[in-house]
Amino acid sequence: MAEHHAILTVGSTRFDSLVTSFLSPTALAILSSLGIKTALAQIGASELPTGWTEGVNAIPHGVRVEIIRFASDLEDRVGQAELVVSHAGAGSILSFIRPTIPSSAPQRRLVLVPNSTLMDSHQADLADEFGSKGWGTVCENPEALSATLSSLGKPSSASAASYPAYSAKKVSLILDSTLGYS
């Protein structure tokens, strides 16, 4: 399941242009050339381009595409995927970098596409930060997704990105000290 699997995720919002780009023949052909066999497109409140329906779609360009709006186990699935194309929302990014179930993919890749249509937009800032640290590949413009995907190339043997580790103790300490447990 996890291997050779790509996921598009737009979180709980709407990102029509990214959905359209991801489902374009060009993008799917590139995914196929990267060795991707199956793809899941989580489209939230987005509009589907014509010819596509929710559920499993026919096999264009060798990639089997499943389309869903939301899924309660989305976090697990994003955590396991080999390639994730995501809007630059914190929730989706966290699903990728802190997998709930360890992924079997030897190298996992994250492509971030900032959604600039959201009010009080900040997604470009977060994407920039991840891009500059080498934690993900930034695609500034959804229309350029195919170009970004084709520049990914084959997985290299470079070591996995090192994100700051999660420490459950930090939040505990904050809460405890606020309430006077010393």
Added chain:
Amino acid sequence: MIVPLLLLLSSLVLAITVLALRLLTVIHHTHARSSPPPRRQQDAPASLAVFLGSGGHTAEMMRLVSGLDWQRYSTRVWIISSGDLLSESKALALEKQIGTGSFTLLRIPRARRVHQSYLTSPFTTLYSLAYCLWHISLAPLLASVGPSGRRVFADLILLNGPGSCVPIAVSAFLPRLLDLPSPSLIYIESLARTRRLSVSAKLVRPLVDRFFVQWETLRDALREGDAKRKVGAWRLKAEVEWEGWLV
């Protein structure tokens, strides 16, 4: 005819002035406090309210609370925007895992949906505020005492946005104007905010006891801004804190 009208008007002005001064004083005292909070017994239980603000906010919050000592935080309130079934199922799943203590769900009317215009949002926000005022400020005063022997909604409320957390912060802060016990408030800004604060963070910062951001650069920028805009000795915003990523 004119005299009673003038009297009414001047008393209204006076009342608003007194209220505003009281608000400023209480906000100042919230942030000027230098002594640590009163010590609690290690084994004393506490009640914790957590707001799951939907989407990415819920995702971050679930990670924030994932390492808490549930023997200590034995009473939980999960605050959820009405209709946010995904957050509700996450809260219920976590409670199933915790399996100890007790919990309740509080569903509040939505303040503003993503993409909703800022024009209509004041009205939905007002309704949301009225609901929160009742459940968070007023009802606890009439109810029986909580686990720590105080008539409060919760000992601590954890918030991380979005806009719908503002009415919660306001309602939780309000009892302080009357010197009544009130929940401690912690706001943790989203990991998504690397350079600028969200609107909700700016709005709640005067009201919360502790205010965290997750990027050092953002902390430094805020501190710099605060130093520039300092007005006399008044402290009207929580000091910005940074402990690295918390999610």
